[in-house]
Amino acid sequence: MRVKTFYLRSGRLSESRGVTVFRPDGLPSLDHTNVVYCADGASVERLAPFVAAAIKSNRISPVVLVGVHNSQMHRAEEYLLGVRPELFEAHEQFFTIEVPQWLRNDFGLSTTRECSGVFGYSNGGAFAMAMGRRHREQFGVVISFSAPRTAQPVPKSEYLLRPVPRHYLAAGTYDFSPLIGDNTHRPADRWQRSRARRSTRPVDDLAAWAALWFGLGSAPNHL
Numbered sequence: 081m082r083v084k085t086f087y088l089r090s091g092r093l094s095e096s097r098g099v100t101v102f103r104p105d106g107l108p109s110l111d112h113t114n115v116v117y118c119a120d121g122a123s124v125e126r127l128a129p130f131v132a133a134a135i136k137s138n139r140i141s142p143v144v145l146v147g148v149h150n151s152q153m154h155r156a157e158e159y160l161l162g163v164r165p166e167l168f169e170a171h172e173q174f175f176t177i178e179v180p181q182w183l184r185n186d187f188g189l190s191t192t193r194e195c196s197g198v199f200g201y202s203n204g205g206a207f208a209m210a211m212g213r214r215h216r217e218q219f220g221v222v223i224s225f226s227a228p229r230t231a232q233p234v235p236k237s238e239y240l241l242r243p244v245p246r247h248y249l250a251a252g253t254y255d256f257s258p259l260i261g262d263n264t265h266r267p268a269d270r271w272q273r274s275r276a277r278r279s280t281r282p283v284d285d286l287a288a289w290a291a292l293w294f295g296l297g298s299a300p301n302h303l
Contacts, residue, residue, distance in 0.1 A: 119204030121147025
């Protein structure tokens, strides 16, 4: 298991920003390996042991985690659409343009929709859903846990023009806000390509999120 943090100079953000990459051992090549882009990128270092164990036990196929770090001071502004649009859009461009280009050029990773997913929890979960909504041609899977808000559903008339990603959603019944559970199940009711789960305890730690990730149909295995 290899986990390393790189610092990329971003033209969109006008600063250097961390990107933590987990690469499982024993991959013969990376060109057709599934990639999950993760909000709150520093958490990848703690998620990596769960993912590595799941890969080793054949619960999921090999997957690369790419954790894109957020601003320490402006996390909500970068993750929640409409709070400060200029910060959201700059981080969005770093996440969807600069980081994938760097991965393709430096690691040879595929950036095709079939190999790409996006994951987040809490405000990062709202960001993941927004990326799935706004970049449907780029991400084939959205994994969102305990999101405090949701993206608008895609009109059915657009499905054939730009396919909707498969969504895996989860929240705790006793999460810190009842809106979180509602925000998880409302889109699952509306979107045909969603799958949702409501946990009976708060989804407030990485171990719980990792367990839910693997419980939701082994989401990375379905990219």
